[in-house]
Amino acid sequence: xxxxxxxxxxxxxxxxxxxxxxxxxxxxxxxxxxxxxxxxxxxxxxxxxxxxxxxxxxxxxxxxxxxxxxxxxxxxxxxxxxxxxxxxxxxxxxxxxxxxxxxxxxxxxxxxxxxxxxxxxxxxxxxxxxxxxxxxxxxxxxxxxxxxxxxxxxxxxxxxxxxxxxxxxxxxxxxxxxxxxxxxxxxxxxxxxxxxxxxxxxxxxxxxxxxxxxxxxxxxxxxxxxxxxxxxxxxxxxxxxxxxxxxxxxxxxxxxxxxxxxxxxxxxxxxxxxxxxxxxxxxxxxxxxxxxxxxxxxxxxxxxxxxxxxx
RNA sequence: GGCGACAUAGCCAAGUGGUAAGGCGCGGGUCUGCAAAACCCUUAUCCCCGGUUCAAAUCCGGGUGUCGCCU
Numbered sequence: 001x002x003x004x005x006x007x008x009x010x011x012x013x014x015x016x017x018x019x020x021x022x023x024x025x026x027x028x029x030x031x032x033x034x035x036x037x038x039x040x041x042x043x044x045x046x047x048x049x050x051x052x053x054x055x056x057x058x059x060x061x062x063x064x065x066x067x068x069x070x071x072x073x074x075x076x077x078x079x080x081x082x083x084x085x086x087x088x089x090x091x092x093x094x095x096x097x098x099x100x101x102x103x104x105x106x107x108x109x110x111x112x113x114x115x116x117x118x119x120x121x122x123x124x125x126x127x128x129x130x131x132x133x134x135x136x137x138x139x140x141x142x143x144x145x146x147x148x149x150x151x152x153x154x155x156x157x158x159x160x161x162x163x164x165x166x167x168x169x170x171x172x173x174x175x176x177x178x179x180x181x182x183x184x185x186x187x188x189x190x191x192x193x194x195x196x197x198x199x200x201x202x203x204x205x206x207x208x209x210x211x212x213x214x215x216x217x218x219x220x221x222x223x224x225x226x227x228x229x230x231x232x233x234x235x236x237x238x239x240x241x242x243x244x245x246x247x248x249x250x251x252x253x254x255x256x257x258x259x260x261x262x263x264x265x266x267x268x269x270x271x272x273x274x275x276x277x278x279x280x281x282x283x284x285x286x287x288x289x290x291x292x293x294x295x296x297x298x299x300x301x302x303x304x305x306x307x308x309x310x311x
Numbered sequence: 312g313g314c315g316a317c318a319u320a321g322c323c324a325a326g327u328g329g330u331a332a333g334g335c336g337c338g339g340g341u342c343u344g345c346a347a348a349a350c351c352c353u354u355a356u357c358c359c360c361g362g363u364u365c366a367a368a369u370c371c372g373g374g375u376g377u378c379g380c381c382u
Contacts, residue, residue: 011347036347046347072344102346111343118344151341156350159342166344176343232345239347263336268347274340 002088003308004187006033007097008104008276009194010269012204014287016049018194019097021297023057026095026304029087031080032061033098033107036238038076039067041227044212044220045240060087067235074113077106081186101275108189108279110182112175115166123161126168140164148174190307192300193282195273200288202266209240209262218244218254239264283307 005022009015019030032038036046038061048062060083065071080103084094096107105111130136134154141160142149144167152159163174183189196204221244229235236242243257243264276282283303285296 034347035345070345073346074344076344100346102342102344102348105343109343113344115344120345153341153350156341158345158349162344174343181343234345234348237345237348241347264347270338271340271347275342275346277340278342 001188001309002084002186003093004084004088004107004189005093005095005304006104006108006189006191007095007194008101008191008272008279008282009099010201010272010276011047011099011265012208012269013194013196013201014204015097015099015194016047016053017292018287018297018300019095020049020053020057021292022300022304023093023095025301026093027091028093028095029058029060029083031083031087031094031096032059033076033080033096033100033103034062035076035100035103037062037098038065038071039063039235040065041067041224042220042235042238042241044215044217045238047208047212067229067233071234072117073102073106074117076103077111077113080107084187099272101272104276104279107187108184108191110184115171116169118162119165123165126161126164127157134160137161137164141167144168145173188307188309189281190304191279191282192303193276193279193284194287195284196287201269204290205265205269206262209258209265212240213255213258221245221248221254239268 005026005028007015007019007022022028023030034046036042037048039046040063042048043063049059054062061076061080064079080096084096084107087094096104098104106113126140127137130140134157137157137160138149138152138154141152141164144164148163148167152163154160166174195201217240221241224235224241225245231242231245236245240261243260244254247257247260248254285299285303287293287296
């Protein structure tokens with residue numbers, strides 16, 4: 001079993017900095033678990049580690065995928081496992097760092113992505129055949145798998161459609177709705193969650209949004225739009241991107257979106273914390289202040305040392 | 312100092328006698344192929360005191376506060 005350190009935490013909590021220092025202290029390499037930083041061109045808005053930071057530790061899955069190519073959690077699992085296994089094979093410690101909960105699950109749990117991948121046209125067909133009525137759609141799911149219907153809220157059209165798609169493509173029952181989640185047998189996951197007082201976290205978020213503007217976020221977005229990105233592309237769904245595009249297309253200026261971006265980022269952070277709290281084996285480390293917290297860092301080292309399986 | 316209007320949750324706000332709409336924000340939660348996505352839940356007794364009434368956020372009197380106009 002491979003020892004793998006997972007650094008989770010809400011956006012702006014300080015993951016990047018601590019992951020880098022851990023990598024330096026423990027002879028590790030970082031594998032990102034961030035659904036936006038993985039894309040090329042979205043450097044500022046996704047708050048990628050800077051060149052200087054990336055020079056301090058090897059980073060994988062940052063800046064690797066073209067945003068125009070469809071990318072999914074299943075794809076992520078495949079790529080990330082490849083990198084993790086390779087890092088371990090070279091005798092180094094894989095450190096998975098990021099804020100995308102589903103990507104964490106893909107690695108921590110034994111998630112089954114063998115189902116056929118999403119087919120937009122098929123889903124669209126199902127949606128239309130139900131008259132675009134969520135209630136009708138949900139009835140259709142209920143007929144196929146009553147338990148799945150119980151778990152998925154009728155208003156959640158997106159998840160209902162995917163469930164129907166899978167069931168109509170041959171699965172009898174959606175295994176994940178049995179409530180059983182096994183850990184991924186490949187990895188001994190040592191999970192650290194970074195947290196801060198809510199007020200402080202929100203303050204950091206607010207300040208970071210200002211910094212992103214100063215760093216040229218509006219210009220980055222203009223460039224993406226000039227490259228031909230449309231609102232349907234992933235790049236435009238990221239926080240910071242969609243809000244500015246909306247503001248500009250309504251005739252305003254990029255700065256009009258600043259408060260909305262701050263708020264959406266705060267809400268995102270809250271959702272991330274909700275997600276991470278579910279891990280029974282997470283070790284929370286509380287950070288405070290803007291300076292590097294040696295105390296917290298040594299706590300992290302202890303957690304890793306204690307969680308490690310020795311040969 | 313006078314006249315008038317208003318006073319409902321953190322904010323905006325409906326309700327004009329029968330026991331508090333809605334929106335936003337906050338907080339909590341769900342999560343198996345777009346996840347920075349999609350979705351769900353929660354949140355007040357109506358400024359204070361007294362009166363009328365079976366029953367008042369709603370009517371009456373007084374107080375306090377805010378806003379506007381006048382002197």
